[in-house]
Amino acid sequence: MPDTILVANAGSSSIKFQLFEVGAGGRLDLELKGQLEGIGTRPHLAAKDAAGRVLADDAYAPGEIADVAAALEELEGWLTEQLGGMRPLAIGHRVVHGGPAYGAPVLIDDAVLAELETFVPLAPLHQPNNLAPIRAIRARYPDIAQVACFDTAFHRGHPEVADRFAIPDAFHREGVRRYGFHGLSYEYVADRLQQVDPALAAGRVVVCHLGSGASMCAIHAGRSIDSTMGFTAVDGLPMGTRTGQLDPGVVLYLLQAKGFDAKAVERFLYHEGGLKGLSGISNDMRDLEASDAPGAKLAIDYFVYRVIREVGALAAAMGGIDGLVFTAGIGEHSATIRGRVLDGLGWLGFALDRAANDRHGPLLTTSASARPAYVVPTNEELMIARHTLAVLQRSSAPR
Numbered sequence: 001m002p003d004t005i006l007v008a009n010a011g012s013s014s015i016k017f018q019l020f021e022v023g024a025g026g027r028l029d030l031e032l033k034g035q036l037e038g039i040g041t042r043p044h045l046a047a048k049d050a051a052g053r054v055l056a057d058d059a060y061a062p063g064e065i066a067d068v069a070a071a072l073e074e075l076e077g078w079l080t081e082q083l084g085g086m087r088p089l090a091i092g093h094r095v096v097h098g099g100p101a102y103g104a105p106v107l108i109d110d111a112v113l114a115e116l117e118t119f120v121p122l123a124p125l126h127q128p129n130n131l132a133p134i135r136a137i138r139a140r141y142p143d144i145a146q147v148a149c150f151d152t153a154f155h156r157g158h159p160e161v162a163d164r165f166a167i168p169d170a171f172h173r174e175g176v177r178r179y180g181f182h183g184l185s186y187e188y189v190a191d192r193l194q195q196v197d198p199a200l201a202a203g204r205v206v207v208c209h210l211g212s213g214a215s216m217c218a219i220h221a222g223r224s225i226d227s228t229m230g231f232t233a234v235d236g237l238p239m240g241t242r243t244g245q246l247d248p249g250v251v252l253y254l255l256q257a258k259g260f261d262a263k264a265v266e267r268f269l270y271h272e273g274g275l276k277g278l279s280g281i282s283n284d285m286r287d288l289e290a291s292d293a294p295g296a297k298l299a300i301d302y303f304v305y306r307v308i309r310e311v312g313a314l315a316a317a318m319g320g321i322d323g324l325v326f327t328a329g330i331g332e333h334s335a336t337i338r339g340r341v342l343d344g345l346g347w348l349g350f351a352l353d354r355a356a357n358d359r360h361g362p363l364l365t366t367s368a369s370a371r372p373a374y375v376v377p378t379n380e381e382l383m384i385a386r387h388t389l390a391v392l393q394r395s396s397a398p399r
């Protein structure tokens, strides 16, 4: 049985996982992927091998898998069976917040875990869920190496002005600042772009990660310069259900004039806004594209408008733009949204190739276009597996 790396992405009601085989020269091949979702409500384990063959498709009663601990136990049994009793070489975890300091993935020990706990107030919806499996696995299998890979790390080289809010320094020092997220996706895309278009990879690129969470990143020569997401993953673009950028005065209004408490504000910002709030129909772009309702049209118009506006802002942050990349669910699959964004960027010299866009690229622009635009499918899990293997190799190398 060859060595494997397990990648885990744990949320509040689901644990997604992928298993990679470590080949010669550190090559990573996907062995299987799956998720246990609906924890505590409608638990369901689904998994497929690399060829798409179904390995598991099992529903459970809610009480059978009532919490993350029970989900981990179930997954442990299932994965042990799949691995024929072999343990993975290491487990790589997606961790949303690495705070101001972590600019790279890290091997987990008790001190690191304690420090990552201190970032819970910065990401109360995600960080505790990300850390729970790490703690549980550490207690049960202290000899399996675990690596934390952060959504914030790729952005840690920003110029200071990009990461500041205009607030007194004491708040900045306690962590009230811009971090940026989706970093594992941007890092993967920036790396992949070296094969797709090496000249562009060395230049100034705006990458649009448009999924149910959405953000954009200015990347110059492979390094993040600025991002639309800030202190939390609610800033910037409108998303499936998140508002995106909002005048903070709106929050004051909700508190003072509408009697909202903190929980109600959180629900408003994270669950009632974005495409769902604007359309009144759905948080899913596919539903909106298929609808004739005025709300659906408004939501799409607003989404496209904000993406175009942010391209201008991020290009300005880099002193120019050499190309554009689309990734994630909407970016990879919606020819309509890409087409409308690129049509709106004609002033920057982007010339859309409609037939190429309809077949999802990879190149979306004509030979007459002043700059190229591409679709580059993201792969955050592979990025985590690569990081995990690299951290492991560094930590076991003789000093």
Ligand code: ADP
Binding pocket: 210, 211, 212, 213, 240, 283, 284, 285, 286, 289, 328, 329, 330, 333, 334, 335
């Ligand atoms: P997540 O942020 O959950 O990883 P994804 O990157 O998978 O999400 O993006 C999911 C979203 O992508 C869906 O909510 C849907 O709006 C959008 N999407 C997926 N396929 C299409 C498509 N063919 N056309 C338009 N939108 C799509």
